[in-house]
Amino acid sequence: MSTTLSYTLVITGAPWASQAPQTALAFARAAIAGGHRLDRVFLYGEGVHLASSLCAPPSDEPHWPQQWSDFLSDNQIPAVACVASALRRGLVDEREQNRYQLPAHNLRNPFEIAGLGEWVDGTLKSDRVMYFHGSA
């Protein structure tokens, strides 16, 4: 027997620079399979690179951003990239593109850009907050 818990997942390790997005995805799938709820996925620091729509790995290699997008959409899980982390690292949605008059936007669907308040909210409302860091 087990009870249903709610989780917030925080990913701070970038794809290809770390295993964090893969480990987090395997954990997320297992949590859903175990009957739990994911309140939110929050990308922080280097983790925001996962939300880039411009990653194009060779076709015979895994595509972590694509896999995450599919998983989030299929399970209707909100996903947020921290705005401060994202803007520094060149990750912007259309609104930020317009605000800073940048030549393009590259935020992958269904990710959204928001502040650290979303993380604070997770620490208050979710039963568990799991962190997935880089290992360097």
Added chain:
Amino acid sequence: MTTLIVIDQAPYGSWAGREALDMVFSLAAFDQPAALLFTGVGVNWLRTAQSAKGVGQKTVEKNLSAAPLFGVEKIFAEQEACERFMPDTSSRLAGIDLVASVKNLMTQYDHVVFAG
């Protein structure tokens, strides 16, 4: 719910420590009890007379001294690491609580969080 944000990375070499500071300020802004702990090479954030202009960055001393005003409850530092990197106590920022046991301090918080 109490949170301890841990900074164990050296200053200026990456943005990780600053992003950890943002987390603790964010908790404080939402009136959530939060404290900072500097360990290992991370204690070098707490040195006086930092001047980062030459590396094109802003020094963090001011951010840190403002922490209590913003509602960050405590700033802790690992005693052993301070003695290793800053044996001269005059080279340490004021207002830091030295902790002999990181392990004991961590058990006093609901959440212990690294920023990256």
Added chain:
Amino acid sequence: MNQIPDTGTLHILNKAPGHPRFVACLAAMSNQDTLILIENAVLALPDTDTVLPRQTLALEPDLEARGLSGTAEPGQQISHQQLVQLTEQHPRIISW
């Protein structure tokens, strides 16, 4: 400031032996705590220089990827499913 739950703390470690945070994690563990080695941290199992806590588990896919399945004792390898179950049982979790 709260009381630690009876189940102890779940320490999830992904750094290789020798990494400062690997060392710090082991130093922060209490008797009732559980250590879970994931990613690069599973290299602690074959490492002859590392003394691991009594309650140490390791993530199976990370062991297998690195050719280390044979280094784990029976019952020491856990799946992602079991990792989730451990997080159910432990309200207090630290990711190192």
